[in-house]
Each structure stands twice: as structure tokens, then as C-alpha cells.
Amino acid sequence: MSMPPATPPEGAYTCPYCRMASEGGSRTCPHCGAPVDVRLKVTESGWIEQPPIRDMARIRFSRSTCQISGSYVPVAEMGLHDDDWVYFSHHSLLHTDPQVRLGTLPMKGGWKRMRAGMPLIMMRAQGPGHIAFSADHPGETLAVPLHAGQAVDVVEHRFLTATGSVAYDWHTANVWFTTKDGDDEEWHYPLGKTMDRFTATGGPGLLLLHGPGNTFIRDLAPHQQILVQPGGLIWKDPTVGMFLHFEYPRGAYWFSSARWQAKTVWLLLQGPGRVAVQSVFERPETTGTVRRDSGSSTRHW
């Protein structure tokens, strides 16, 4: 993440997943819900496997709590204090106490958001009371606690809910390419047209995301690069750069024009910063000759 955590007091526990310090007295990290008493699983290449949040684990934020229940299609239940509020897309609301005050949080750039298939209006829920959210798909709930001033970029449609102290903004992903389709030019957005940016302003905040499949996190050193499937990215630090990379495998059908069109579309991520990927993703379109793109590298092999 973009901001280094505060130096923890001596003897405190620093969560290896969210990098937040706590007393370490409970079985789960109070900031992100990750289990404390499990062995850290790191692949030889440096990917840290994010352990699923245990059923009924509690996460604390401000004066409120978030409890994750269910293991297959998990539910995030917020116990909101009077002064706390959260915002979310209305599709993710599962149940609420009647006394929770529901309202709207208008978004800027309505036309662009509508074209990108993003909700035009976020809903907000003000405590006191309980309100629960479900992403309506199998996977894991990912809790990303943010220090004051810290920001993360999130791929569209991964957002579940965020606390009121987290400012929401969005920008164009600027990862695209075009192919020729007859006389027409077809546009491709492997990451989606937009990316969400969440920034903790004025104090710490909590961001909840939904990750289909399993989630892996990795720290990239300055200028270190990694190729990932575009549909596999969940979130990244804003310092991490993104570029397209096309690879053209050398096939047996050298005489076929399809040989020159068949390609692997990669997302090249360049450090410094953290990235999180999921094991479930949709592969981008592989056929068609690339005519224009947002900036890419190419390799034939």
C-alpha cells in the first residue's frame, strides 16, 4: 500500500496482510479480520495467499463493527454506531434494521458511469443499527483497512462497501486496445473502462471488496514488473503502473493469418507498491489484429 504503517509499539502484532498493528490478543486481526493463528503462506515467487476471513470474525472501525458470516457467499454485517455511516451500491444490500437511515450519495460523471455500466448513485446508511451486504456471488470478502491519506485503486465491480471516512473517486483505467472488425474498429477494455479510487481522508477507514476465488497479494519493488491476467487484478496501490503487453506465440500454422492475430493479452504491473489478484478471471479477447492501444509492449516467441 502506498503509505507505510505507523511504527507499532513493542510487542504488538503487525498483520502481514493489512500491515496494521494491533495487540494481537485475539484470533483475528481487528483491522482486516485475517486469522492471526495461521501460518503465513508465501509462494516462492513472493505471492502471499490471503486467508479467508473466518465465519463470524469481527472487524472494528471507528466505533462500529463489521462481522463476516457465511463461508460460501459471505455476508458482511455492519453494526453501525450513531456517528458512523457506510456507502454501497444498492445491489449489494441484503438486510437492514428499519431504524438505519438510508440515503443517497450522488456520483460525478453520470453519463460516463452509465456508459461504463457503473451505478449512477451510491446509497449511504447512517447508524445506529445493523445493515448487511452480500456480493451475491461465491468468493471471499476482502477487508482493506486504510490509514489516513492512504489510497487504493480497485477494479470496477469489486467494491462492496466503505466507511464514510473513505472518499470515493473514479478515473478512466486507460488500458485499452482496438482491433479491426471489417471496416469497423472494435474497442477492448480488458480492465473495464474505469477504476475506482478509495482514499481515507481525515482518519482511518475500512474498504470491503469481493474477490471471486482465492486472493493473492504481492509487493513490487521499484521498477519491478509482473505480468498478470487483466481480469485477475482486484486492487493495487496508486503508485503501481499499468501497461498492456501482447505476446504472440509461434504456432505451427505459420501460413495462417490467425497466427499473427492470436495473442495473449497481459496486464503489465510495475512497482513500487502492492497488488492483489484473484484466481477467478475472464480471459480477454485473443483474436483480431491490434491497431491502436493505450501504450503497450510486444513480444513474439
Added chain:
Amino acid sequence: MDRIECQWCQAQNEMGRTNCLTCGAPLDTKDLVTDSGWAEAPRLRDMTEFRFSNSTCQIEGEIVPVAELALAPGDSVFFEHHVLLWKEPNVPMSALNTGGGMKRMLGGMPHILSVAHGPGRVAFSRDHAGEVVVLPLHPSMELDVREHAFLAGTHSLTYSFVRIKGLANVLHGGGGMYMDRFVTHNEPGLLLLHGYGNVFQKTLQPGEKIMVEPGGFLYKDSSVTMNAVQQNVKTGLLSRGMNLAEMTGPGRVGIQSMYVHHGSE
């Protein structure tokens, strides 16, 4: 003699049992209840077996679970024909006319339920990821279930269907036009439902209310009233707002975490 009470169905079990004999819920794990009182339906262990009447039911698989019933002579179960996964060739079958043909056709529900009679084995699956919810019903109980969630019911249950009252509830309630109603009279019965995703249950006190995403509603005691209530918030450029199902106690409400979203796209 010491007994263990199942926290899901309240049946008494012998000490030392690891699963409830009546509903299959694990007895050796603590109850999972959220801070606001939603109890997670027990995740039945693979191959869990429990009893009803003189027959047994075994739950197999965990992602798309299968309920396999070993029917004793004299016992029978009814079900929608498309949930039948397999049966032994000698299991006698019959039909149960539900009545209300036109209404059921309009509601997209089958006109005829199938009945499998013991002795023999049959197995059911809803063909979707989720969990089997086992609901033993005591005598004189009424339970309302959203359409297309019912897996199988034992012969001691009386099946009917009720129209969801109020045009707003039909249009915005998310449960369709009708709900299945299961009633027990003098005998207990067993109802198997399929919940999409994870299933949670809350018991509402008299007059207590909870607002639920309509597509998440799975079942309720018939004493619980359900009304679609429009929220005074806009959810899009042209959409008027969103509707939530207001459930009012007393009684149990069951919801599922993977649902069909209605009416506010």
C-alpha cells in the same frame, strides 16, 4: 439421562452424538449467530444422516448438495419433478395435483407434484450451488417458502400455495406471485429446502421488523407478515427507488446470501 438440545431444531439428542438425529445439524460445534441475531443455518457435514418417520435422509456433497432419502414402506415424499436426481427403479411414483391450474401456470409453478413412495431410495438436487436447509416441523405449524426453493416434503405435510397479497408485493416483493405453504397437523413433518449461497435465520419478536432484500427472502413462519416497502431513495437516473421486504414478527425468517435481484436495475 443427559440430553443435548439441537440449537437449530430444538430436538433432544443422546449425549455423545455429533449430529442431530432429526435435522443433521452438527452438535459438536458452537452456534454461529451474528451480533444482530441472524443464526447461520448449520452447514451439514458431507454424508450426514438423520431420520424422519421410519425413513432416513443423507446429505451428500457440499457445493451442490444432494439429499438422498431411503424411504421405508408407508413413507412418501413429494417434490417438483425436475429436482429428482436419481431413483431406484422399483420406487413407486404417483402424482399430487396441486389444483389452481391457471394460477400456477401464471405463477410459473408446476401443476403437478411428484410423489415417491417407499420402500426404496430417491435423491434430489436443485442443480445450483448452495446448501440444503433442513426444517423439521412440529405439529400445527405453517411455513411459507418462496417459489422454486422447495426440494422435498414428507407425506405428513399438507402442501398448498398462497397468493402474495397486494399488487406492490407481487411486483416489487421479489418472490413472484405465489408462495408455497407447508402445514403440519397432528404429526410432525420434514421439509427440505435449497438455499442459494449461505442461509441465515432470525426469530422476530411480536411487532419486531426487519427489512430484507426481496430476492434474499427464503422462508418464513406464516405468522410473519411481509410487505414490500419502497425506500425513499433514488437508485438510478430514472428509477424511482428501491423496494425492500418488511418482515414483521412474530416468527422465523430465513434468507439466502445469493439471490435474484428484482426491480431496481
